[in-house]
Amino acid sequence: MIRGSSEENVLLFVSGVKKYFPIYGGIRGIKGFVKAVDDVTFTVREGESLGIVGETGCGKTTLGRTLLHLIRATEGETYFDVPKEELARIMELEQKEKDIKEELARIMELEQKGKNVGDDMESANARYKEVTKELAPLRRKYSLNRQGPRHMLKHRKNFQPVFQDPFSSLDPRKLVKDIIGEPMKILLKMNREEIMKREKELIDEIGLSEDHLFRFPHEFSGGQRQRIGIARAISIEPKMLVLDEPTSALDVSVQAQILNILRDLQNRRGLSFIFISHHLNVIRMMSDRVAVMYLGKIVELADTERLFSDVLHPYTKALLSAIPIPDPETKVSRIVLEGEIPNPSDPPRGCHFHPRCPVAMSNCGWSPRDLAEPLRTMLNPTRNAEASDITGVEEIESDEDMNTVELLFREDVPVGQKELDIIRSLVEKETLLKTGTVFKAIKEVSLNPERNAVHVEMSEYDTPGLKEVRRGHFVSCLLYNYNYFDRESPEGSAQGEPAYTPYQSGR
Ligand SMILES: Nc1ncnc2c1ncn2[C@@H]1O[C@H](COP(=O)(O)OP(=O)(O)O)[C@@H](O)[C@H]1O
Numbered sequence: 273m274i275r276g277s278s279e280e281n282v283l284l285f286v287s288g289v290k291k292y293f294p295i296y297g298g299i300r301g302i303k304g305f306v307k308a309v310d311d312v313t314f315t316v317r318e319g320e321s322l323g324i325v326g327e328t329g330c331g332k333t334t335l336g337r338t339l340l341h342l343i344r345a346t347e348g349e350t351y352f353d354v355p356k357e358e359l360a361r362i363m364e365l366e367q368k369e370k371d372i373k374e375e376l377a378r379i380m381e382l383e384q385k386g387k388n389v390g391d392d393m394e395s396a397n398a399r400y401k402e403v404t405k406e407l408a409p410l411r412r413k414y415s416l417n418r419q420g421p422r423h424m425l426k427h428r429k430n431f432q433p434v435f436q437d438p439f440s441s442l443d444p445r446k447l448v449k450d451i452i453g454e455p456m457k458i459l460l461k462m463n464r465e466e467i468m469k470r471e472k473e474l475i476d477e478i479g480l481s482e483d484h485l486f487r488f489p490h491e492f493s494g495g496q497r498q499r500i501g502i503a504r505a506i507s508i509e510p511k512m513l514v515l516d517e518p519t520s521a522l523d524v525s526v527q528a529q530i531l532n533i534l535r536d537l538q539n540r541r542g543l544s545f546i547f548i549s550h551h552l553n554v555i556r557m558m559s560d561r562v563a564v565m566y567l568g569k570i571v572e573l574a575d576t577e578r579l580f581s582d583v584l585h586p587y588t589k590a591l592l593s594a595i596p597i598p599d600p601e602t603k604v605s606r607i608v609l610e611g612e613i614p615n616p617s618d619p620p621r622g623c624h625f626h627p628r629c630p631v632a633m634s635n636c637g638w639s640p641r642d643l644a645e646p647l648r649t650m651l652n653p654t655r656n657a658e659a660s661d662i663t664g665v666e667e668i669e670s671d672e673d674m675n676t677v678e679l680l681f682r683e684d685v686p687v688g689q690k691e692l693d694i695i696r697s698l699v700e701k702e703t704l705l706k707t708g709t710v711f712k713a714i715k716e717v718s719l720n721p722e723r724n725a726v727h728v729e730m731s732e733y734d735t736p737g738l739k740e741v742r743r744g745h746f747v748s749c750l751l752y753n754y755n756y757f758d759r760e761s762p763e764g765s766a767q768g769e770p771a772y773t774p775y776q777s778g779r
C-alpha cells in the first residue's frame with residue numbers, strides 16, 4: 273500500500289504490524305490467538321491527523337497501545353522520524369519483502385497442487401534473501417519494535433498518549449502540577465522552576481487557570497480532566513499524539529470543546545495525530561485521512577473527504593449509512609449490518625466481512641460452517657415443499673479442512689439418486705434467491721454411499737488484500753481487487769473499473 277502514494281514528510285511508518293493475544297487452555301497450554309491487530313500497514317505525515325475508525329472490538333485500542341509500545345507487537349515494524357533518504361529505501365524494501373512473501377505463498381499453493389515450481393521458487397527465495405539482507409540492519413537500526421528499553425525511553429517523548437477515560441488515567445493522589453510535570457521531570461530531566469514555568473503556559477493553553485495546578489483530579493469535571501490529560505501529553509512537545517477515544521466518555525457539549533482544543537493545538541504546534549474513535553462524525557471532523565478497521569485489519573484508507581464522498585468498501589458504506597442524518601429531508605437508504613461481529617480468534621476465512629456483507633460474491637470466503645445452517649433451512653418443508661420428500665437427514669456435518677459438508681441420513685433411509693436430484697434442485701433454487709450467495713459457493717453435490725450421505729463440496733475462495741484502487745484510496749475488497757498503478761486494460765475487463773459498483777444510489 274505504500275507503492276505510488278505521495279509519501280512526503282512521513283513521520284511514522286507502520287509496516288505489517290500484528291498483535292496476537294494468546295488464549296490459554298487445552299492440553300498444550302495455548303489453544304489459539306485473538307488476532308486483535310492483523311498485518312496493518314500505514315503512514316502518518318508530519319502535522320497530519322490519521323483517523324482510525326471501526327466497531328468496538330476491531331482492534332483500535334490494541335493498535336494504539338502497540339504503536340505506543342505499551343504492549344509488544346507480535347510481528348511487524350514501526351519506524352518513527354527516520355531520516356528521509358533511509359526511510360524511502362526502507363519503505364521500498366518493506367514493500368518488496370511483502371510482495372515476495374505473497375509470491376512465495378502463491379508458489380507454495382501451486383506446489384501443493386502438484387505443479388512443478390522449482391525455478392520460480394528458487395528465484396523468489398533468492399530475491400527474498402537479497403531484500404532481507406539489506407533490510408535487516410536497517411530494521412535493527414530504526415525499527416522501534418527492535419529497540420531496547422533505553423532507546424525507547426528516548427523515543428517516548430516524541431510519542432504521547434491521550435486516553436479515553438480521564439478518570440482512571442490520572443493518579444488520584446497527585447496534585448495536578450505533579451501529574452502534568454511528571455513527563456517533563458522523567459523524560460526531559462527539567463528542574464522544578466522550569467517545570468512550573470512551562471506548566472503555567474500549558475494550563476493557560478488548555479483553558480484552565482493557575483490555581484487549578486494545586487488541586488487533585490477528583491475536584492475536576494470529566495472535560496477538565498481530559499484537558500489536564502492533554503496538557504500532560506503535550507508538555508514535553510511530542511511530535512505525535514495517539515488519542516484513543518479522547519471524548520467518548522464525555523457529554524456531547526463538552527466533547528465539542530475538547531475537540532476544538534485539540535484541533536487548535538494541532539494547528540498551532542504542527543502535531544501529528546493518530547485519532548481513534550468509533551464515531552464517524554468525530555473522525556470526519558478530526559482527520560485528514562481515515563483508516564477503517566474490521567477484525568484487526570484495515571479495509572479502507574483514504575483522504576477524509578474522499579472517504580465520505582466516494583466510499584468504496586461495503587463495510588464502510590454500511591458504517592456510513594448508519595450515521596444519523598440531522599436533516600429529515602435527506603433520504604438515505606440504511607444498510608443494516610446483519611449478524612454480530614465474528615470472534616477475532618476464529619475469523620471467517622477469505623474476506624473477514626463476508627458473512628455480513630450485503631454484496632458478497634460466491635468467492636468471498638464462504639466455508640462449510642457458513643453453509644450448514646442454510647442447508648438445514650433449505651430442507652425445511654415449510655420453506656420448500658419438495659423438501660418433504662427428503663426425510664431422514666439426521667445430521668449436517670461440516671468439515672472446514674476438507675471444505676465439505678455432509679448430510680448424513682439415518683441408517684434405515686438409504687440415500688440414492690432420488691435424494692441427490694431433489695437436493696441438487698433445491699440448491700439450484702436457493703442460488704437464485706437474494707440470500708443464496710453461500711449456495712453459489714457450492715462446487716459439487718454428490719453421493720457418499722459409504723457414509724449414507726449427500727456430500728457437498730465447496731469451491732475455492734479468494735482473499736482480498738489492501739490495494740490502491742484509485743490514487744491514494746486503498747480498499748481491501750474483491751470487487752476492487754486491482755492496483756491503480758498496475759491498471760492498463762480497458763474498462764470492464766478484469767483489471768478495469770469494476771463493472772458493478774455496489775450501492776451507487778445508497779448515499
Ligand atoms: N489484553 C488482552 N488479552 C486478550 N484479548 C484482548 C486483550 N486486549 C484486547 N483484546 C481483544 O482484542 C480485540 C480488539 O480489542 P480492542 O483493541 O480493545 O478493540 P477496540 O478498541 O476497537 O474496541 C477484542 O476481541 C478484545 O477482546
Ligand code: SF4
Binds near residue numbers: 625632736750
Ligand atoms: S470481498 Fe468485498 S464483496 Fe466480498 S465479502 Fe468482502 S467486502 Fe463484501
Ligand SMILES: [Mg+2]
Binds near residue numbers: 332333334517
Ligand atoms: Mg477501544
